Amino acid sequence: MGAVKASPQSQLRLLDLADLDAELARLDHRRRGLPEVAELARLEARATQLKDEIVVTETELSDLAREQGRAERDVDQVRARIDRDRARLDAGQVAAARELATLQSEVESLRKRQGDLEEIVLELMERREGLVSKRDELAAERENLGTEIAAVTARRDAAFKEIDEQAGHASEQRAQVVAEVPADLLKLYEQIRDARGVGAAALRAGRCEGCHVTLSTVDLNQIRASAPDEVLRCEECRRILVRTPESGL
Ligand SMILES: [Zn+2]
Numbered sequence: 001m002g003a004v005k006a007s008p009q010s011q012l013r014l015l016d017l018a019d020l021d022a023e024l025a026r027l028d029h030r031r032r033g034l035p036e037v038a039e040l041a042r043l044e045a046r047a048t049q050l051k052d053e054i055v056v057t058e059t060e061l062s063d064l065a066r067e068q069g070r071a072e073r074d075v076d077q078v079r080a081r082i083d084r085d086r087a088r089l090d091a092g093q094v095a096a097a098r099e100l101a102t103l104q105s106e107v108e109s110l111r112k113r114q115g116d117l118e119e120i121v122l123e124l125m126e127r128r129e130g131l132v133s134k135r136d137e138l139a140a141e142r143e144n145l146g147t148e149i150a151a152v153t154a155r156r157d158a159a160f161k162e163i164d165e166q167a168g169h170a171s172e173q174r175a176q177v178v179a180e181v182p183a184d185l186l187k188l189y190e191q192i193r194d195a196r197g198v199g200a201a202a203l204r205a206g207r208c209e210g211c212h213v214t215l216s217t218v219d220l221n222q223i224r225a226s227a228p229d230e231v232l233r234c235e236e237c238r239r240i241l242v243r244t245p246e247s248g249l
Helices: 008-032 035-090 097-180 183-196 217-225
Strands: 200-204 240-243
Touching: 008 097, 008 183, 008 200, 008 240, 035 097, 183 240
Parallel strands: 200 240
Antiparallel strands: none
16 A cells, blocks of 8 residues: 555545545435434324224224114114004004003013113214214324425425535536546545545644644654655554645645
8 A cells, every 4th residue: 555656736636535525425414314304204104103093993983883773773673663562552452451461561671672772872873973083183184294294205305406416516526536536546545435434634734634633743754754746644544644735844
C-alpha cells in the first residue's frame, strides 16, 4: 500500500470524493430515517389490525342474524300454536272440563314461552345494534386511516424524490471525480472507506480532519520530508492524509 503514489492534485480530489461520499451517506441515512417511513409502518399495521377486527365483527353479525332468525321462527311457531288452541277454545270444540283445563294451561305456558322467546329476540336485536355501530365505527376509522395513509405516502414520496434527486446529483459529481483519480489511489481509498466509512481526510493546521488528532512534531517533520506524490496515512485513523495549503507544514 505504501507503494501508491499520486500527484498532489489527484490526492486533493480524494477530499472532494470524501465530501461527496459523506453527502451520499447523509442522504441514505435521511432516506431510511424519514419519520414518514416509521409513520407509514405504524398506520399500515393498524390498517391490518382493523381489517381483522372488521372481519370478526362481520362474522359475529351474521351469526347473530342467523340466531335472531331462528328465535323469530320459534316465536312464530309458538304464536301459531296459541292461535290454533285459541281457535279450538273459541269454537267451543272442547267440551270436557278436563281437556279444557289442559288446553287452557297449554295456552298459558305457550304464552310464557312466547314472552321468553320475544325477550331473546329483543336481546339479540340489541346486541346486533351494538355490533352494527361497532362495525360502523371501525369502517369510519378504516376510511380515515386510508386518507391518512395516502397523505403520509404522498409526503414520503415527495421526500424520497427530493433525496433521490440530490443523491443523483451527488452520484454524477462523484463519477466525474472518480474519473480523475488514478486507479490504484482510488482502490486504496475505497478499501479504507469500506473498512472505516471515510477514505481520506485533510491535514489542516497540523491536525487530521478525519480523527481530529493533532500530529506530533515528529510526524509533521516526517510529512515535511515526504515527497509531494507520496500518499500519506494518518497514524491514528489510517485514513489517507491529504496535504493542503492550510496543512501548517
Ligand atoms: Zn486521522
